[in-house]
Amino acid sequence: MSTQPQDERLDMRWDGWGDPARAHGLPGGVKLLLGAVLGRVPKAPPGPDLADVRISTPPLPDPDLAALAGVVGAEHVRTGHDVRLLHAGGKSTPDLLRRRQTEQAAPGAVVLPGTDDEVAAVLAVAGERGLAVVPFGGGTAVTGGLEPDAGPHRGVVSLDLRRLSGLIAFDDVDQEATFGAGTTAPAAEAVLGERGFELGHFPQSFEFATLGGFAALRSSGQSSAGHGRFDAMVTGLRVVTPTGTLDLGRAPGSAAGPDLVRWFLGSEGTFGVITRVRVRVHPVPEARLFDAWTFGGFAAGADGLRRVAQLGTGPTVIRLSDEAETAVSLAQVGSIGRALTKGCSAVVVHEGPADLAAARRAATSRVLQEAGGVPAAPRLAAAWDHGRFKAPYLRDALLAHGVFCETLETATTWSNLRALKASVTSALTQGFDGADARHRILCHVSHVYPTGASLYFTVIAGLGPEPLDAWLRIKARTNDAIMAAGGMITHHHGVGTDHAPWLEQEIGPAGVRMLRAVRAELDPAGIMNPGALLAPARVR
Amino acid sequence: MSTQPQDERLDMRWDGWGDPARAHGLPGGVKLLLGAVLGRVPKAPPGPDLADVRISTPPLPDPDLAALAGVVGAEHVRTGHDVRLLHAGGKSTPDLLRRRQTEQAAPGAVVLPGTDDEVAAVLAVAGERGLAVVPFGGGTAVTGGLEPDAGPHRGVVSLDLRRLSGLIAFDDVDQEATFGAGTTAPAAEAVLGERGFELGHFPQSFEFATLGGFAALRSSGQSSAGHGRFDAMVTGLRVVTPTGTLDLGRAPGSAAGPDLVRWFLGSEGTFGVITRVRVRVHPVPEARLFDAWTFGGFAAGADGLRRVAQLGTGPTVIRLSDEAETAVSLAQVGSIGRALTKGCSAVVVHEGPADLAAARRAATSRVLQEAGGVPAAPRLAAAWDHGRFKAPYLRDALLAHGVFCETLETATTWSNLRALKASVTSALTQGFDGADARHRILCHVSHVYPTGASLYFTVIAGLGPEPLDAWLRIKARTNDAIMAAGGMITHHHGVGTDHAPWLEQEIGPAGVRMLRAVRAELDPAGIMNPGALLAPARVR
Structure with a gap:
């Protein structure tokens, strides 16, 4: 069995999420809801065409390109305008807002190694020639980890790993x-x-x-x-x-x-x-059992999820939307105004051999009922399953309509969950209020552990036609609030460039020294992704 | 709630395992069995009395002791003959054989800090004064991690953590x-x-x-x-x-x-x-369900355990003895010669809420039966539960009778399990044969994972009155065999001093460099346990 190169994988939209063919406009129901929540929001001016963007960073000089081509072959060293912009960042909302600027930074070359040995040789060339290397997988990063930041080096190689696949x-x-x-x-x-x-x-x-x-x-x-x-x-x-x-x-x-x-x-x-x-x-599991539940409020729902996580019945999926998210989610599936828009909805999935999955599901259900949960229409769970990869497309449609939309996540112990949720909500609210922006803050518990859980926030706001700076200020104060309230700077989005200034608060100065020591040992020249994780605070 | 100091915890025997009051002689059944397996083994000469041991390493000089006493109080800096020998090593069989020598190395002082701040201050004093520090918990280490090895330093402080308890x-x-x-x-x-x-x-x-x-x-x-x-x-x-x-x-x-x-x-x-x-x-679980199983052979039993681990029914305990261990274990509970001494016995315990534990147990049982398992008398599982902390006392009784007894462990993937077992068995056999020692090698699968399992070996042998050097040679060739066969140098005993020479084979030179880099960052003077983990090979 050997690696199957996939040289020409589908690229995502250069200035948005996903498959260009699946981008869509705003559904009517969402438009209706937005009017009620945010009032009238002026549609955003369109961003520049790809061809019209000016790249502020030059391509790598020819001797660099020749040295890289000597490793991977000239056809796998790319410096075209389009390919460089396709590797200019990730897919956070700030990333997409930067894709709307007329001048943008981009890597000096995109290099596609075909073997592990070629990766090693590219790193050697980069080290010798003073080039930073930013590994590039699917390009889905949302915390700035793909920034073409050269650090102290002469230029940036985006190391696209698509050929190391299979x-x-x-x-x-x-x-x-x-x-x-x-x-x-x-x-x-x-x-x-x-x-x-x-x-x-x-x-x-x-x-x-x-x-x-x-x-x-x-x-x-x-x-x-x-x-x-x-x-x-x-x-x-x-x-x-x-x-x-x-x-x-x-x-x-x-x-x-x-x-x-x-x-x-x-x-x-x-x-x-x-x-x-x-x-x-x-x-592949024999059985897949979907359930939806409704709780009177977030506290009761979180208590139910905690009991399940601690009982260890092992649902594959268990998540709980707060009141605000429950209302909006149900709006999206066309249930505005129905009784269920009160309270908090949860989705639970059990998988495995049919009898064992059924026994685990029964134990989960008993605990959720003890916590005040009421079984809800299974179509709600099915709707979640059907729609779960569509949110980024909706985000892009919102952005195109001038509605700011972004997500952030954190985690803490069960006993601190509600306090952390309140702190984050308060920081976001104060931030948006300070920016004079009508907004809505949605939250769900996305992941559970025996000792705690994560909180995943989605914000939509009428931040106006230039939302980037305002959002970065709001995000910074929210990160401060997360740290002050005992949360994590990130539960699963990563540190990247965006969260790097808060890392030391989470792991302490000695923790940062440990990371730097390993980095210095493995990468003494500091060529590997110098903008991410351990980078100093970035001034944008 | 605050830490409850436990200054005067029961010490183990200085030259053996456990509570001195629970040490015992060899049970008659074991004597009978030994005769059949090993022939006549001359009883070992008794080791020296504690008071008669000569300590080869001096106590720390007074200025060191005064500086340490300045941190923790004079009553928590101990240099008595007995207390130093109680901290001279762990409880592996080689450790105990060294306790039989007339001259032994021991730490220069035993220091008992009462707070985390005192620990920091002791490390500062040690760093300033050029002393190595060996943290000492329960003293149960079995891979040499408590060796009083000063490395390049002037002396060794054994840092006994018993006061940091509660x-x-x-x-x-x-x-x-x-x-x-x-x-x-x-x-x-x-x-x-x-x-x-x-x-x-x-x-x-x-x-x-x-x-x-x-x-x-x-x-x-x-x-x-x-x-x-x-x-x-x-x-x-x-x-x-x-x-x-x-x-x-x-x-x-x-x-x-x-x-x-x-x-x-x-x-x-x-x-x-x-x-x-x-x-x-x-x-504390509501239900605790014990089961015993018998398999026709080790391969079938291991296959059963694999299926359970991969199905995820979550037994708290699941272990499988090979044919040799099954025979001996049953001998110990008085079943010599009965039908069950054929084959391999397994013990399985499910715990949790009664209904869920029962459902999981039913699924486990079905899978074990599919793999050829036959339910065995539950008293076998109960006997395992009852006797499970007694083995080290038996080991000591064997040593006192001149019978060498030691354990070692490794792990690998399921598909490599039998090959690794054969390699280890072969290396041990060749080693004992080379030492002209009759022996018996017992093995069980002690831990399971979805992707693999551990192998835990117990050896008994008639190695004669001076078994230490012979065993160290046999262990070294066995470690080589483990690495060659794709096993781990340790599954849960640790690296310590004994396995340090093999660590680089497992994690590679760059892995060792990572560990050394963190150590150099956190402990630039290299005072922390210099004999363990990253130490160069020790010449004894």
Whole structure:
């Protein structure tokens, strides 16, 4: 079995999410709702055409390009206007707002290595020639980790890993699969599905993200309650660093010093390039049981989720929308004004062998009922399942209509959950009020653990035609509030450039020193993604 | 709630395992069996009395002692002959054989800090004065991690953490508890039990080991199939290093860079001193369902365990003895010669709410039957439960009778399990044959994962009156065989001094460089446990 290069994968829209063919306008129901919530919002002026953007950073000079071409072949070193802008950033709302500017920064070249050895050789060339390297997987990053930031170096190479994709090894006895890091999640599921297996990692970015990206950013997915976050799926990594290659994760269950696989999960391309990911997989489940629940309020719902997480019945999915999100979600599926728009809705999915899934579901249901939950129409769970990868397209449609829309996430212990939610909501509200922007703040519990849970916020606001600076100020005060209230600076979006100024508050100065020490050891020249994770605060 | 100092905890025997009052001679049945297996073995000459041992390393000079006393008080700086020998090593069989020598190395002083700040101050004094510091928890280490090795320094401080013990914080909503690192496992279970909770970590060392030791060495316990190894229980750590204190694990589910808690789990006291451990706990289970199974052979049994681990029915305990161990274990419970001494026996325990535990047990049983398992008398499982902490006492009784007895462990993927078992067995056999020693090699699968399992070997042999050098040669060739066959150098005993020469084979040179870089950052003088984990090969 060998790596199947996928050179010409579908690129996402250069200035928005996803498949260009699936972009859409605002549904009528959403327009109606927006009018009620935000009042009249002037439609945003269109951004520039791709061809009209001026790139502020020059392409790499010819000697650099020749040296890189000597490693990967000239056809895999790309400096075209379009390809550079396609690698200019990720897909956060600030990223998309920057794509509307007439002048933009972009990497000096996009390089597509075809083997792990080529990755090592590219890093060597970059080190010798003073170039920064930004690993690029699916391009779905939302915290600035793909910024073409050269740091102290002469220029930036975007290292696009799409050719390092495909199934490398599969073992149905061990239920493990090794993929090239550039393999997209749908491609991995397709090849596993042919064998009767699945990985079962479904973040919002599922349709475009890569396994290497999941590992580098400690991704969580919608099924992480059952299958564990991506951290827990990874059994081995190959990492190519500027000073050597590591093959980690010999087999499960070592106690031979600290687990070095976990040192690279979350390293966000600053220690080296993850080129192969070994993951545990599981048979496609026999049964998939969807349930929807309604709770009188967020506190009761959160209490129910806590009890389930601590009982350990293992639902694959369990999530709870707060009152505001419940109302809007139901509006989206056409239920405005019906009785169910009161309260908080939850979605629960159990999977596995039919009898065991049924027993676990019964135990979950009993606990949720004890917490005050009432069974709701199963179509609500089915609607969530059907629509779950569509939100980014809706976000783009909102942006095009002048409505600012963005998400942020954090996590804390169960006992601190409501206080953290109130702090974040308050910081956001004060921020939007200060910007004189009508807004709506939605929240759901997206992931549960025995000891705590995550909070995922979606904000929509009428921030006006130039929302970027206002949002960055609001986000900064919200991050301060998260840290003050005992939350995490990120639960699964990662640190990137955007959250780097808050990292030290979370892990302490000695923690930052540990990360810098490993980076200095593996990458003494500091060429690996210098803008991310450990970067100083960025002045935009 | 505040730390409850436990200054005068029961010490283990200085030259053997456990409570001196519980030491015993060889049971008659075992004597009978030994005769059949090993022939006549001359009884070992008794070791020296504690008072007669000559300590080869001097106590620390007075200025050092005065500086340490200035931090912790003179009553907590101890240099008595007995207390130094009580801290001279761990409890592996080689450790105990060294306790039989007339001249022994021991730390220059034993220091008992009473607060985290005192730990920091002791490290500062040690750094200034050129002293190595060896953290000492329960003293149960079995891979040489407590060796009083000064490295390049003038002397060794054994940092006994028993005063940093007791419950510091408890939250029944979050189901989390914070303990001083010197808290023993039984003390933790007692205080949790009063609140209706348990930790559920039961390694062989349970009765004497500490939570800090579990964390520092990535312990696995007999219930780890269900509750996860200790790694998975830890939600937070306080670590005092020579250059700063870290409070890690703000709350569950962060993606803010790599998980630094996991950087300290397995660091074996070489990065700093773990002083507090936050763990998730769970309610004392309503039901505890014991089952015993018999398989025709090891391959069928391992296949059954694999299917259960991959199905995810979550037995708390699941273990499988090979044919040799099954025969001996049954001998110990008085069943020699009965039909069941053929084949391989397995013990399975399910816990939890009664109905859910029953459903999970039913699914497990179905899978084990499909794999060829036959239900066996439940008294076999009960006997395992009853006797599970007694093995080290038996080991000591064997040693006193001149019978060499030791254990070692490794792990690999399911598909490689039998090949690894054969390689280890072959290396041990060749080693003992080369030493002209009759022997018996027993093995069980002690821990299961979806992708693989551990192998735990017990060896007994007639190695003669001076078995240490012969065993170290046999162990070295066995370690080589483990690495060649794709196993781990350790599954849960740790690296310590004994396995350090093999660490680089497991994690590679770049992996070792990462560990050294963090150590150099946190402990630039290299005072923390210089003999362990990253030490060069030791010449004894």
